[in-house]
Amino acid sequence: MWSVLGGFVGAGVGALWDGGHCSCEPGETQSDLEVILEFLEEYYKQNAGENVDKVYWTADGESYEQRWMCYESPIIKPALQPLLAHDAPPALRHNTTETLCERGSLPNFVSTRQPTKHPTTTAGSGRKVRLFHFLFEMLEDPNMAHCVSWVPTDAGVFRFSSTNKDQVAALWGQRKGNKRPMTYQKMSRALRNYSRSGEIFKVKKKLTYQFSRDTLMSLQKCHRGSS
DNA sequence: GGATATGGGAATTTTG
DNA sequence: GCAAAATTCCCATATC
Numbered sequence: 001m002w003s004v005l006g007g008f009v010g011a012g013v014g015a016l017w018d019g020g021h022c023s024c025e026p027g028e029t030q031s032d033l034e035v036i037l038e039f040l041e042e043y044y045k046q047n048a049g050e051n052v053d054k055v056y057w058t059a060d061g062e063s064y065e066q067r068w069m070c071y072e073s074p075i076i077k078p079a080l081q082p083l084l085a086h087d088a089p090p091a092l093r094h095n096t097t098e099t100l101c102e103r104g105s106l107p108n109f110v111s112t113r114q115p116t117k118h119p120t121t122t123a124g125s126g127r128k129v130r131l132f133h134f135l136f137e138m139l140e141d142p143n144m145a146h147c148v149s150w151v152p153t154d155a156g157v158f159r160f161s162s163t164n165k166d167q168v169a170a171l172w173g174q175r176k177g178n179k180r181p182m183t184y185q186k187m188s189r190a191l192r193n194y195s196r197s198g199e200i201f202k203v204k205k206k207l208t209y210q211f212s213r214d215t216l217m218s219l220q221k222c223h224r225g226s227s
Numbered sequence: 228g229g230a231t232a233t234g235g236g237a238a239t240t241t242t243g
Numbered sequence: 244g245c246a247a248a249a250t251t252c253c254c255a256t257a258t259c
Contacts (some may be wrong), residue, residue, distance in 0.1 A: 131249080163233090178250075179240095185232090190249060192234065197248095206232065206258090 131190050132199055134172055136219045144168070156211040157203055160184070162192070165207060 138144045139158050147164040151157040160168060165184040173182025190194075191209055194200035200217045211219070 131253065176241095177250085181252075182250085186249095188233075189235085189251080193249080202233080
């Protein structure tokens with residue numbers, strides 16, 4: 001269930017992705033992002049009408065988009081503190097969001113944008129996907145560890161790969177169906193905006209961010225509930 | 228000094 | 244039409 005994207009990235013993309021180099025003509029120079037986008041385009045072409053549903057829909061009939069629906073944005077807490085690793089109890093330091101979930105109760109979820117209907121996304125129908133949901137799925141997918149991964153010693157802390165960070169951004173852009181290609185720079189700008197709402201904080205380490213405790217717990221609950 | 232990462236203001240677009 | 248969220252552009256600063 002949770003491995004839908006994993007299946008997409010792992011079995012599909014992973015099989016096609018050969019480290020950022022598609023079948024370019026010899027001598028042709030492309031930026032990493034262009035290569036990624038070309039690859040994604042090719043991937044979608046290959047799956048159009050045949051496997052495209054597999055990208056966003058699961059075999060058990062529950063839509064991939066629906067998985068996002070179990071999560072509502074946490075209450076905006078101005079004083080919400082990040083789940084600093086050094087503040088976390090030992091049990092929380094093992095990078096186990098599961099442990100986090102087990103320890104605390106979930107916040108009262110109050111979405112600031114109560115949906116009245118399901119918007120159309122690139123995936124079809126379902127609630128609008130938010131970036132931190134997407135990142136969490138990436139982090140839970142071992143096949144994406146080369147792009148973004150948990151920092152083992154710090155609970156809720158994750159780090160982008162300096163070489164593959166744009167791959168994550170490109171996938172996010174594809175996920176949203178953006179007109180223009182998403183870049184890490186733009187994605188990181190969105191991540192910085194999360195610091196204002198207390199959902200994700202910037203860690204003073206290169207390419208490193210951290211989910212807030214509440215965000216992490218709710219995402220984890222969603223994860224476990226859907227798996 | 229160049230490349231890269233970070234940070235933020237502000238305008239624009241998308242969505243409910 | 245409005246508000247919230249996200250995107251986009253652009254520039255400044257910090258670090259290696």
